[in-house]
Amino acid sequence: MQSPPRLEPSLSGRRPAGNRALLGAGAVAAVLVIAVGTLGTLGMRGWGRVPFSVPSVPWYHAWPYYLFWAPRADWAWAAPALPAVGLIGAGLVVGARLVRSRRVWLAGALVAAFVLDLAVAAMAGGPAAWRAPLSTSGEYPAAVPGLGPIPAFLRHFAERVPSLPDYAAQHPPGATLFYALVDRVWPGLDGAAVASVAAACLGLFVVAALARDELREVGERWAVVCWALAPAVVLYAASSADAMWAPVLAGAAVAADRGLRRRSLAWTLAGGALLWLASMMTFAAVLVLPFLLVRAGGVALGADGRAESAWRWVLRWAAMTAATVLALVLALRLIAGYDVVAAVRAVSEFWSTAPGTRTRSWWKWAGGDLVAFAAILGLPLTAALVAGTWAALRRRAWWSLEAATLASLLAGALWGHTRGEVERMWQFLVPFAVVVAVGQLLRWRASLPLVATVLIVQTVGIQLLFFTRW
Secondary structure, eight states, X not given: OOOOOOOOOOOSSSOOTTHHHHHHHHHXXXXXXXXXXXXXXXXXXXXXXXXXXXXXXXXXXXXXXOOEEOOOOOHHHHHHHHHHHHHHHHHHHHHHHHOOOHHHHHHHHHHHHHHHHHHHHHTTTTHHHHHGGGOSTTSGGXXXXXXXXXXXXXXXXXXXXXXXXXXHXXXXXXXXXXXXXXXHHSOSHHHHHHHHHHHHHTHHHHHHHHHHHHHXXXXXXXXXXXXXXXXXXXXXXXXXXXXXXXXXXXXXXXXXXXXXXXXOHHHHHHHHHHHHHXXXXXXXXXXXXXXXXXXXHHHHTTTTSOOTTHHHHHHHHHHHHHHHHHHHHHHHHHHHOOOHHHHHHHHHHHHHHSSSGXXXXXXXXXXXXXXXXXXXXXXXXXXXXXXXXXXXXXXXXXXXXXXXXXXXXXXXXXXXXXXXXXHHHTGGGHHXXXXXXXXXXXXXXXXXXXXXXXHHHHHHHHHHHEEOOO
């Protein structure tokens, strides 16, 4: 693994010469994103057999995007929200340049991201729009009233799976317990919705840590701004419980990666603990393993410049990480009686008979998932992600962040468990994609105000024109 390049672009609003590369690549990305979505929309409607007078929701999304054409806005809320969104975006860009203290900057950015997410969601109807994604009978909060004591719920989880709401029955118990604990502090859907967004915003610290490792201080500030304004983050932090556990999954990968590359026992143990916690939230936790395997391969081969005892350290790191996960699994079994094997079997059996992605064609979505994920990331980030990954492959940087991120994306697409709806399901991969993209934006010497403006416009445009079902 090569050391991060010394990139010192300007954070000012002056137009760097590199904007030409950004605008060119961004224009190509925009044309392709819109063309694919248009063809996908027409295809879903049978090439004219289903007229647009028939509402798009809940069936006629724009393949491969899980976006439903449904222009709407509650202008009583949208009118004040629109300028607020613009001011927050501008504040993030200015703060990235002017705020010297890292702690103050990150704290301010976290608050800004939280308010921004709620403001964009409010355009569809204020607090009612925040509650809407969690209000149906199949969602996690619906399981809370009948949950009972938490130890008993864990002990009998496998037996209770068939009687749980759909989402709670298709995942490990961690997410359901999250909403149960929130309900004890702030009962009702308002608390559940606000807590989901607050938890999702913790991903800001993950992207900051990863960017600081890879791109140093300037790259960290760019990455925080781009992550906070990315459509993938803003639109789904306020509409998807998947965004709630994304910081845990991404944080697990970053902590484990730090333990690996720094040869740190503390970071290794933290990575193992977070991997266990992630596995309690979602089975998608396995998709961080390709990322870690690529990084481990680089360390084992001495690509980090420390060839001495490399293989032995990688084996020790893997053993300690696995031992940490297994120790926590065993501890929960002894303390609460949670049987992870029985839980996996019960959830798998429920999922195999439930309607959903299992009926979709694998080959259509293996490529479609990648397109949908890249498109919702945001046009400047999409263009930079593709360009940066291609450049890394051309220079044979097989153990780089670009290659590791690509490995997880390809594994997720080829696995076939997720066919569509990756805009929300792959939230935990967004921090890695953003940092890869920011690295390329810095090499292009692009303008942060320009990037931020395009991201905000795309986010608001999708919010006003589409329904982001989850």
